[in-house]
Amino acid sequence: MVKTSGYRKIANDIMNKIQRGTFRPGEKLPKQTELADFYETSRVTVQKALNVLTLEGYIASKKGVGTFVKNQADENSLYESDATEPIGLSQKANGRQAVTSKVVSFHVRTPEDEECEKLAIRPVDNVYDIIRVRYLDNQPFRIEYTVIPVGALPELNTAVLENSLYQYVEKATGQAVGSAIRKIKADMSDRYDQKYLDCQLFDPVLEIEQVVTFADGRPFELSEIRYRYDKGCFIAIHSV
CATH class of the missing domain: 3.40.1410.10 (Chorismate lyase-like)
Incomplete structure (x- = not known):
């Protein structure tokens, strides 16, 4: 895996995978530690990327369960x-x-x-x-x-x-x-x-x-x- 720098690049990559159907609506995303290993970066950087995707309406977190792809973008x-x-x-x-x-x-x-x-x-x-x-x-x-x-x-x-x-x-x-x-x-x-x-x-x-x-x-x-x-x-x- 080629090292990716910057939480925005990681957010864009995950967003593209959601749009292409690699991650489907309702599917649970890999754990933050797994994503950090995949992107060869820190867990803090992954967390910032996931925060961006949450703000943009692509994912939602459930406490104690994990982070999931939203079924549809929440216009709010x-x-x-x-x-x-x-x-x-x-x-x-x-x-x-x-x-x-x-x-x-x-x-x-x-x-x-x-x-x-x-x-x-x-x-x-x-x-x-x-x-x-x-x-x-x-x-x-x-x-x-x-x-x-x-x-x-x-x-x-x-x-x-x-x-x-x-x-x-x-x-x-x-x-x-x-x-x-x-x-x-x-x-x-x-x-x-x-x-x-x-x-x-x-x-x-x-x-x-x-x-x-x-x-x-x-x-x-x-x-x-x-x-x-x-x-x-x-x-x-x-x-x-």
Whole structure:
């Protein structure tokens, strides 16, 4: 067995085996120690890979029994995300639900001081200012306020933004999306939440502010993502 590095690669391999039918719905997966031996890695790395697959709705664990392939993808798992893993919505849905986007605003401007600091750019470096509404099966799911340096994606346009941004980023730059630093808090709905997410005047919303980097650590996105209170859940996974 060729050594596989990285829990994401392991998660992708197991996911592919589930999709191909190597692991069938209802089937119990091998023990974590067996998977660690197979992938020539640590049990902690395997556990992180299984956590990703749980969040993406492919598997479920039963305490004292084991981990099983789910009979069907639980659409509620789309409301859950790893607090540090920058998995795009289109990738997370993986064809289980239709993901569509509406570009509310898209223009170029000069960056603010805080944006320069967080994106490691100069005041003379222009940025894209983007507002998108994302839908799952035609139901409003979240609204995204995104700032991206023009120099990072010089050919970015509205047609791209109507589809998967992260898939485009990796294809256009040849760089993998790395990690996300997120700040999570509650807020009251504003007029855009009420207009685009069908929130009521005093509804709470879940707000995620994040800086997303390439795999080499360079930041390329600063965004604020707002969910209806009943549409978002972030899970932090800590190794002990």
